[in-house]
Amino acid sequence: MQTLTSHRLAGLAAIGLIAVLLPAFFPSAYYYRVGALVFIFALAAIGLNLLMGFAGQVSLGHAGFLGIGGYTVLIGPTYLGLPSWLCILGGAALSGAVAFLVGRPILRLKGHYLAVATLGFGVLVAIVLTNEAHWTGGPDGMSVPRLVLFDWRVRGSDTWYWIAAATFVVGAMLALNLIDSPTGRALRAIHGSEVASSVLGIDVARHKLAVFTVSAIYASIAGSYLALFNGHITPEISGFIRSIELVAMVVLGGMGSIAGSLVGAAVLVVLPQALTVLHDYEHVVLGLILMGFMIFLPQGIIPGVAGLLGGRRT
Amino acid sequence: MILQTERLSIAFGGVHAVNEVSFGVAPGTVFSIIGPNGAGKTTLFNLISGLYVPATGSVRLAGEDVTGLSPDKLARRGLSRTFQNLQIFFAMTALENVMVGRHRHETTGMLSDLLHLPSVARQNHATRAAAAAALGRVGLSAYATRPAGSLPYGALKRLEIARALASEPTLLLLDEPAAGCNPVETAEIEAIIRQFARDGITVVLVEHDMRLVMNISDRIHVLANGSTLAEGTAAQVRVNPAVIEAYLGTQHAQEQARAAG
Numbered sequence: 001m002q003t004l005t006s007h008r009l010a011g012l013a014a015i016g017l018i019a020v021l022l023p024a025f026f027p028s029a030y031y032y033r034v035g036a037l038v039f040i041f042a043l044a045a046i047g048l049n050l051l052m053g054f055a056g057q058v059s060l061g062h063a064g065f066l067g068i069g070g071y072t073v074l075i076g077p078t079y080l081g082l083p084s085w086l087c088i089l090g091g092a093a094l095s096g097a098v099a100f101l102v103g104r105p106i107l108r109l110k111g112h113y114l115a116v117a118t119l120g121f122g123v124l125v126a127i128v129l130t131n132e133a134h135w136t137g138g139p140d141g142m143s144v145p146r147l148v149l150f151d152w153r154v155r156g157s158d159t160w161y162w163i164a165a166a167t168f169v170v171g172a173m174l175a176l177n178l179i180d181s182p183t184g185r186a187l188r189a190i191h192g193s194e195v196a197s198s199v200l201g202i203d204v205a206r207h208k209l210a211v212f213t214v215s216a217i218y219a220s221i222a223g224s225y226l227a228l229f230n231g232h233i234t235p236e237i238s239g240f241i242r243s244i245e246l247v248a249m250v251v252l253g254g255m256g257s258i259a260g261s262l263v264g265a266a267v268l269v270v271l272p273q274a275l276t277v278l279h280d281y282e283h284v285v286l287g288l289i290l291m292g293f294m295i296f297l298p299q300g301i302i303p304g305v306a307g308l309l310g311g312r313r314t
Numbered sequence: 315m316i317l318q319t320e321r322l323s324i325a326f327g328g329v330h331a332v333n334e335v336s337f338g339v340a341p342g343t344v345f346s347i348i349g350p351n352g353a354g355k356t357t358l359f360n361l362i363s364g365l366y367v368p369a370t371g372s373v374r375l376a377g378e379d380v381t382g383l384s385p386d387k388l389a390r391r392g393l394s395r396t397f398q399n400l401q402i403f404f405a406m407t408a409l410e411n412v413m414v415g416r417h418r419h420e421t422t423g424m425l426s427d428l429l430h431l432p433s434v435a436r437q438n439h440a441t442r443a444a445a446a447a448a449l450g451r452v453g454l455s456a457y458a459t460r461p462a463g464s465l466p467y468g469a470l471k472r473l474e475i476a477r478a479l480a481s482e483p484t485l486l487l488l489d490e491p492a493a494g495c496n497p498v499e500t501a502e503i504e505a506i507i508r509q510f511a512r513d514g515i516t517v518v519l520v521e522h523d524m525r526l527v528m529n530i531s532d533r534i535h536v537l538a539n540g541s542t543l544a545e546g547t548a549a550q551v552r553v554n555p556a557v558i559e560a561y562l563g564t565q566h567a568q569e570q571a572r573a574a575g
Contacts (some may be wrong), residue, residue, distance in 0.1 A: 174428045181427035181434050182420035182441070185406075189414040192403030199363055200481055201389035201418030210424050256405075 008176050009026040011259060019165040023158070026270055032157035037158045039164035042265035043171050046258055050175055052247070053256035054184065055211045056191030057107065058115045061122025062246050065095045065216040067129055067238030070144075073300040074233055075135055077145040084147045095220030096213045103212040107205065122243045140285040141234030144227045160229045167225070168199065168262070171218060175258050187211055188256075195290020219246075239312030252293055254300025263301050267293075315374070316485055316516050320360055322371035331357040333540040334371070339485075339518060339533075344511055346519045346527045348551075349537035350560060355520040358397055358537070359487050362518075363395045364388045375485070379508060387446065390418045394483035396474040398490045398520070404463040408473055410452060411462050412445040415480030419444075444449045448480040449473075452506055468499040475506060485516045492523045536560070 019039070026032060048062050072091030076082040106117040129136050136142065147154040149287070154160065178184045186207050189197040194204050227233040236242070245268055253264025273291060275282045297304030315338035317430070322335045332354045339345040347355050360366040362373055364385040372381040375391055383391075394415075403411050422434050422440060449455055452472040457465055465473060471491055478486055492500040504526055510517050511530075521527050527534065528548045536543040536551060538560040544551055551557055 177430035177434075178424075179427050180438065181430065182417065182422055182437060183412060183424045183427040185414050186411070188406055188410075189403050189417075192405055193401040195365065195385075196397065196401035196403070196477075197367070197414070198385035198416050199389055199393075199395050200477065201386050203384075203386045204413075214428075292318055 008180065012173055012176065013171065014311050015259065015262065016165075016169050019169070025159065029157050032161040034270060036157060036160040036164045036229060037226075038262070038266045038269045039161070039168040039231065041220050041246070041249060041269055042247055042262040043164070043168050043225070044219045044222035045253065045261035045265050046168075046171050046175050046213035047222075048246050049250045049253075049258065049261045050178065050218075050248050051211050051215040052188070053254075054179065054189040054191060055208060057208055057212065058111075058247070059118040059212070059215070060115050060240075060243050060247065061118035061120065061125070061238065062215070062219050063238045063240070063242035064125035065099065065219035066223030066226065066242060066246075067125050067235070068095045068098060069220030070227035070237045071129060071136060072220075072232050073147075073224045074142055074144045078142070079135065084145060084228060085149060087240060088221060088228075091224050092217045092220045095216040099213045099216030100209060100299040103209045107208045107212060119240070119243070122238060122240060126235050126238040126240070129238055136235070139235060141232055141236075144231055144233050146231065147228045154228070155231075160225075164229075167221065171221075172258050172262075179258075183207070183210070248290070252290065252300060254302040254304070257300060257302040260300050260302035267301070315339060316376055317345075317362070317518065318374040318377075319358075319362065320372045320374070322358070322368050322373065324357065324361060324366055330540045332361060332368075335355035335537070335542055336371075337535050337542070337545060339516060341484075341516050342511060342514050342515045344507060344519060344530050346521060346531040346534045347537060348524075348527055348534060349543070352539075353537040354540040356489055357540075359395060359489050359518075359520060363393060363487060389481065392482075392484035393487070394410060394478040394481045394485070395487035396471075396478050396491060398493060400470050400474060402462050402470055402473060404461070406462055407459050408462050408465060408469075409442070409445055409449060409458040411473055412448050412476045412480045413441050415448065415477040416441040416444055418481055420524075445476075445480050448476045451479060451509070452476040453502065455458050456549070467561055468495050470505070471495060472506070475503075477517075479510075482516060485518065486510065486520045489520045489521075490522060491519070492521060492526055502510070504530060 022035065023032065044062065044066060048059060051057050051059055069091040072094060073084050075185045076090060077084050102121055106114060109117050130139050186197065186202045189202060190204055190207055198204050201242035223237060226237065249264035249268050250261060252267060253262065254260030271286055275285055277283055293301065299307065317339040320336050322332055323330065324332050335358060347358060350354055357366065361368050364383050367382050372379055374380065375393060380388060380391065403414060420433060420437055420561060422437050427434055446458065449458055452475050454472055454476060456468060462473060491503050495503065500523060507517055507530055531548055533545065534548055534551045535545045536557050543560055544554045544557050
C-alpha cells in the first residue's frame with residue numbers, strides 16, 4: 001500500500017526533525033550527552049525489538065553483544081593498531097558471527113528456556129571480559145582510544161549526539177523497511193504460529209537465526225558507540241542489568257513499535273538522571289514509575305497512547 | 315496419484331495413532347478421510363504435511379518420495395493445509411494473514427528487504443494483489459484490513475482456507491473446515507471446495523459433517539483406531555457393515571450389554 005510507505009517515511013522524518021530541533025532547547029552540553037545516550041540505547045533497543053516484538057523470541061543476554069562491540073573498539077586500536085571506525089564494523093561482523101553460531105542451537109528453545117539460554121550467553125560474555133584481564137583490563141576496565149575520522153578526533157558530546165542520532169535514523173529506517181517486506185511478514189507470522197508458518201513454506205529456524213544475527217549487529221554497533229563515547233569501558237556493559245534494561249526499553253516503549261524503542265530508551269536513560277534529585281529514593285521512585293507505565297499502558301507507551309487516541313499502531 | 319501413502323505408521327507411548335495406512339489420491343479429486351474421534355485423522359494429516367515424521371512407511375507427492383521432509387520444504391512443493399484448531403496470526407490483519415500464504419512465491423532475501431530495494435516494492439505489490447484475490451475467493455474481502463483477531467469464528471475458518479489457497483497449492487489438506495460452522499457457513503465452505511476441484515486443486519478433507527462429506531467426496535477413506543477400515547465411493551462406504559459398526563459400535567455394544575444384563 002502506497003499509504004503505508006509514505007506513512008512510514010513521515011514518521012521517520014518526524015523523528016529526524018525532532019533530533020535536529022531538540023538541541024535548540026539544550027541549556028548545556030550535558031543535555032547533548034544524555035541525548036547521545038538515548039539514541040545509542042535506542043539503536044540497541046530497535047535491534048532487540050526486531051527479535052522480541054516482531055519474531056517473538058526473547059533475549060535476556062543482548063548486553064553480551066554490546067560488550068563484544070564495545071571491547072572490539074578497545075582491543076582493536078589498543079593492541080592491534082587498527083582504526084576505530086574499522087573496529088566498529090569488525091565488532092558488528094564478529095557479533096553477527098557469534099550470534100549465528102550461538103543462535104543455531106539455542107533458538108530451537110522456546111519461551112522461558114530460550115530466555116535462560118540467552119541469559120547464560122550474556123553472563124558468559126561478562127565473565128570472559130572480566131577474566132581476560134590481560135586484554136580487557138579486568139573488572140576495572142580500560143580507557144578506550146577516541147574515534148578518529150579523517151584525522152579528526154571525535155570527542156565532544158554534541159558531535160556524538162549527531163553521530164548517534166544519524167545512526168539511529170538509519171537503523172530505524174532499515175527496521176521499518178524490514179517490517180513491510182516478505183521477511184518481516186514471515187517474522188510476524190512466526191510470532192503468531194510457528195506451525196502455521198512452517199506449513200506455508202517459511203523456514204522458521206532460518207528466519208529466527210537471521211533476525212537474531214541482525215539484532216546482535218544493532219547491539220554491537222550501539223556497544224561500540226557507547227565505549228567510544230564514554231572513553232572508558234568495564235565488563236558492566238555486558239552485565240545482566242544492562243540486558244534487562246534493553247528488554248525493559250523494548251517492552252516499555254511497545255513491542256513491535258520502532259518509535260516505541262526510542263521512547264523506551266529515552267524514558268530509561270532520562271528518568272534515572274532526572275530522579276537523582278530525590279537522592280535515596282531515586283530507585284524506588286523509578287521502579288514505581290515503570291510499574292505505573294506498565295499498569296496503565298500494558299501494551300507499551302507508543303501502542304498504548306495510539307490506542308487511546310483511537311489510531312492504529314505505528 | 316498426486317498423493318500416495320504406503321503403510322504409514324506412528325505410535326505415541328505404545329498407542330498406534332496411525333497404523334499401516336495406505337491410500338492414493340488422484341489429481342483434481344476430493345478425497346475424504348473420516349472416522350470416529352481418536353481414529354488418527356489429524357495425526358495422519360500431520361504425517362503427510364511433515365509436522366510428524368513417520369516411524370515406518372512412506373509418503374509420495376506426485377511420485378516423489380517426500381517422507382521425513384520438513385513442512386516448509388513440502389509447502390514449497392505445493393502442499394498446503396488448514397488446522398482443526400485454528401492457527402491464525404492474530405496480531406496481523408486478515409489480508410496480511412493471507413499475504414503470508416504467498417511466502418513460497420516471494421523471492422527477495424533479508425538484505426534486499428532491509429534496504430527496501432525496488433524488487434521488494436514490486437514483490438509487495440504482487441503479493442498484496444494475489445492475497446486480495448484469494449481473500450475474495452472465500453468471500454472475505456470486506457474484512458481485509460481488520461485485525462484477524464476481530465473476525466468471527468466462521469470467517470476465521472475461511473481465512474485459513476484463503477491463506478492456504480494463496481500459496482497456490484496443488485494439494486490442499488483441509489482439517490475439519492466446517493467444524494463449529496452453522497448450516498449457512500457449511501454450505502459456503504462446500505461451494506468453495508467444489509470450486510477447488512474445478513480449478514484442478516486436489517483436496518484431502520477430514521470432516522465430521524457427513525452430509526458435506528457424502529456430497530462432495532470422490533472417494534472416502536475410513537479410519538478407526540489408527541487403521542484403515544474401508545475405502546470407496548460415498549455409496550460404497552455408506553453401506554459398508556464395518557463402517558456402520560464403527561460409527562454405531564458404542565451404541566450397539568451398550569444395547570448388547572443391556573440385553574445380557
